[in-house]
Amino acid sequence: MSSKVIDAPRSNSAETPKYKRNKSSHSSFEMVAWLFMRVSGVVLVVLIFGHLFVNLMLGDGIHAIDFGFVAGKWSSPFWQIWDLAMLWLAMLHGTNGVRTIINDYAERNGTRMTLKTVLYIASAVIIVLGTLVIFTFDPCPAGAVIDLPSFCPVP
Amino acid sequence: MQVHKYDVIIVGAGGAGMRAAIEAGQNAHTAVLTKLYPTRSHTGAAQGGMCAALANVEEDNWEWHTFDTVKGGDYLVDQDAAEVMAKEAIDAVIDLEKMGLPFNRTPEGRIDQRRFGGHTRDHGKAPVRRSCYAADRTGHMILQTLYQNCVKHNVEFYNEYYVLDLLTVEEDATREDGTPYKQKRIAGVVSYDLATGELHVFQAKSVILATGGAGKVFKTTSNAHTLTGDGMGIAFRKGIPLEDMEFFQFHPTGLAGLGILLSEAARGEGAILRNSEGERFMERYAPTIKDLAPRDIVARSMANEVREGRGCGPNKDYVLLDLTHLEPAHIDAKLPDITEFARTYLGVEPYTEPVPVFPTAHYAMGGVPTNISAEVLQDNDTIIPGLYAAGEVACVSVHGSNRLGTNSLLDINVFGKRAGMAAAIYAKTAEFVELPESPEASTVALLDHVRTSDGGEKVALIRKDLQDTMDANMQVFRTAESIDRVLADIATFEERYSRITVQDKGKRFNLDLLEAVELGFLLELAKVMTVAALHRQESRGGHYREDFPDRDDENFMKHSMAYKDAAVSVESSAEHIAGIRLETKPVVVTRYQPMVRKY
């Protein structure tokens, strides 16, 4: 008979108080979130694959990407909306996904709250920032040192 | 030690206990004490069905059902009780349906019914469809449905509480004819909490025993490891008699070596039994109905084949159940469970290979004597107020010397309900009986003895030896010599039991300790069964004495009643066994006079 010490299993000690179910939520938020994950997922397949295809596969691949490339794209409302939709959907989808993961693994309510607050703030900042960038984007900024897209008026 | 107070305490959460709890729980302050989580009870293992003369698929009535029950029990059945059961069967099934039990349905949407051994139309004219069923999981569905309804009615359960003692007091009383006697009264129970090792005393006005059977006195059995006859043993130790303990049913088709049951439905579907020579031997024993003969006859025929050297396998100790001539699709549709058992446990593919089977100890016909209101009797006719028993632990007696298939699930529902109602009604008016001084004392002594005894004998070994000798000598064939062998063996086991050592000295989940306590009950019950079998010098139903192969209505058409009685010495006992006093009780006969039992 051999025996070696391993970690003790989860037990009913003071640290893990007697089983208690969280108060029920009485809202359909989780259902809506669940449904959103699927719907946004399907849409994202189109958006992201299109995005990747255009950015990485067409023309010169990743090496074609520079300021001019981006500016060229966003000068068309089509790509503006495309990228905007992608930004929002991917961010909401990803935020909700990470929220689920935090809910799963954060053991104490405090940790859970903190992590989720950080997550929401970060997501909000990114979404707002991204949106602003897409809408307020000026493809032909004044005083640029590098080559601007060809459609820009020559300064 | 803690003391709790309830109006009604139910011991056991099998079918009988929970059926009682549903009635009592709604009308009185009730708690159920059970050594297993309720859904682990062995009622869940029952396969075949529960019979009632619903007449959903063909003409039937409760009177025919009563007759079949009486005849099936070889006329040792109390006919008033059988009548009650057959009459109330219909409501019992409807009750379960209303509680949500998912019965199989007829094309019209009614509860479907099928045939089962011994159930006939018009007093034996032809088989009748009387068994209500839910696939081959009827017992499972009953247990689940009853538990679900206990949840619905908020029944209080104390799970993994082993009841180890009944608290009874004796009062002086006089009978109507002026003779004085000791009247037993029930005050409560003592139980052991498995999780903590603490004792809890439950004071109660009514106590219902529903602890199930005692199959573990045998080695090969369809019963669970936990069916150790606790309720019978506890009652017996308190001076309450045990009725008809010599009658134990052996089901013909248990998986060889394992005892796992293959339902009678297999033979109903056309499966047949063969010996090592490939011969369909039932043609010799029961030329007309062959493999569909009653359980006791088939079991004896199988044992005889093995005894005469026509058994199969390396040790020539089993016969074969042959389904290979049946269509695989048919087998799948009708017998999915048993074929799965054969595959899982023996690695045998029933489509192509015959399945090794041997009779398996199945059901205790005897038990704690009760009347038709489920009240426990302290002798032939004196009830113990407030003490009830129902289910396999009890002997009403509706099964006589041989229970018909599907009558037990019925028994637990009919008499479980009766016990629950009666217990609640009694508790409404009765006063608590004062607890005896230090009520837990004898339980503490019992546990201390088991815990501290240090003679080195192993509980498991004694139990195995007991089971071996019971299988070898007290199974389907019995003779005075074989019974004497068991009695001699038991004497040595008792001596060894006084020298056991329990390894686990802890308090938490000390199952080692409880197995030792359970062995105590098994030894006690084995002895009662054996002594009663020695006394009954006839063959009837499940009890077959080779030295007395015929039924003897003149001398033995009566129940046996075994009492624990320290005053009985070897010399004063007719059976030369100290400590057990055997008496008899007349059988209640209403309409059916004993006839020769043939099918």
Place this chain on the structure above:
Amino acid sequence: MPTKPAGTLYRGREGMWSWVGHRITGVVIFVFLLVHVLDTSLVRVSPEAYTAVIGAYKNPIMGLGEAALVAAIVFHAFNGLRIIAIDFWKKGPKYQRQMLWTVLIAWVVVMVPFLIRHLTIVFSNFFGGH
């Protein structure tokens, strides 16, 4: 004091491992997305800053990282469709295993041409120089 459950790893089957993969790829993509939005925002700051950062993407290490990211997205996307099929298609749960194999095959089918093209560009441009 005992704290957490320990012992051997639960030996889940395809379903569990695909979920582990889905979860990990999800987080990876999310983290990348945060960074990606930030760097793209630099176009608003100045074309130079953007070009500088995008330049960093153009070395082979990042090229490989990019390939891994695409691999993660493709798996996450295909497996996401599988999950959706499990949820909404009646026979989804029954064929979940087969669908996982389909996902993996589709993943290979997409990744192989992509990698060939992507890695050639990454490496040829790096070594070939502009």
Place this chain on the structure above:
Amino acid sequence: MSPIETAETAPEPASKIELPAHVGGGGEIPTFDVTLRVRRYNPEYSEESTWEDFSMTMYGTDRVLDALHKVKWEQDGSLSFRRSCAHGVCGSDAMRINGRNRLACKTLLKDLDTSKPITVEPIKGLPVEKDLIVDMEPFFQSFREVMPFLVNRGHEPAKERLQSAEQRERFDDTTKCILCAACTSSCPVFWTDGQYFGPAAIVNAHRFIFDSRDDAGDMRLEILNDKEGVWRCRTTFNCTEACPRGIQVTQAIAEVKQAILARQV
């Protein structure tokens, strides 16, 4: 299902047949040596849990439960585990055998790799009480919370309620549950915080939600629409693989999800 046929309707079998040699006799049952590696834990003596090895010789028909019994009965009486029926119908002995949830009484030793020690541990996610015994209360509490009983508000008929064979078939699969907890304790989501209702509770809710006689489906769906309800399932299928009764657990959960969706929109 149609009523059972009797021998008369089945083909009449031969009175005597030739049996192949291996069924008529002969053929030793193989024996082999196995080592069980059991995770022991008894807080009465130590808060640590340990692995302990037990070696023994077993037979071809033996199950893991037999091996555990052999240890308990012959080597170490303090080894504690639950069991009752010993043939897979009572749900007492779900445990983690070689890393997967199974019933000890339904797992034959010969089907495992006996060249290596067989690991046996308690099921995961429920508080361990001693050795292989866990506290089942959280599990049963979830079960009780989904209203696992028939609720019928209609007029009580004198006889049984009618239900067609198809209606009965609709929820047949989920009536098979023996509440063994193999599913719930195999679920990665349940392991995280034990708050998730778990597959077993959903299975038992499903059994009533889809019973044509029941009137409380809406209430059960509302309960499972909770944040700890069906939406926490990540379709990992561990439950379905673990279920000793072969219940299509994930499928049942999917059906409940759809029922909630259908009711809301």
